[in-house]
Amino acid sequence: MPELAEVEYMRRRWNPGLGHVVATVRLHARAGVFKACDATELASWLPGARLESSAAAAKQMVFRLIAADAARTPLWLGVHLGMTGELTVRPAGLTDQKADHLILDQPGARQSLVFSDFRMFGRVQFHVGPDAPEWWAGIAPAVTSSGFTVEAVTEFLRRRARAPLKAVLLMQERFPGVGNWMADEILWRAALHPARRCGELSAVEIKKLHRETVWVAEQALRLIGEGDTAAERWPDPPASWLFQHRWEEGGKCPRTKKPLERATIGGRTTCWSPARQKLA
DNA sequence: TCCTATGTTGTATG
């Protein structure tokens, strides 16, 4: 499920754990969920550590802890939700579920912090020491930051001149946090056909693409900021967004009221409004 | 049975 704003929403779900000590850790190292980290190291460092803070960037989350050793060693716990990952806070004492991968018990708060993901495309990362690990420090500047410039987008599109716009918007090294629905939303608002080749965009079109990328990210973040993280799901955007119509059969473009189209572009199911987004 | 799914990565090909 999770793209930029939804990842931020999931991060906040573990907020009740801030300031509390993780007494015990239970991990179920199935499939590839722990393949990006040393699960043994994680299991030896986390017990006794206190959760200090958390942050999200792109589709990555980091939870910062202070270890229980005399040196108060900083710990970095990373979570990527993949397609179906979830973070929850569970009352202490409940039995583990089938899709649970990592459970941090905080008896002082009578709760456990749980990472579950039935499809197992999610990833846990772990790093010990004062310096930020590459998987966190190496994330591209947020699309809502001053580092996301029209010039950077222009250069990026130029180097990928033959690729369809849709495929390039999904590239995390320039559009961190953008996923399938955000890419479609951005292109729809910018009135750009998803199959357009990146190299053929005018300066004005690139500017529109940049502006709508920022807008969609900002609005999505604002929207989920109003949501209750104890709820089943984050608040969906209003009906004026393509988001609300992209999956429904016979869906209509909220702007032109003409039928939407769906096809695989850039390897992903893509929805667009032919009346608004032209190829030529 | 076959198809789909809001993600990333490894591999093949150009």
Added chain:
DNA sequence: ACATACAACATAGG
């Protein structure tokens, strides 16, 4: 070396 395309990963639901 770089850009591009696509199978693979693993599971559930229509």
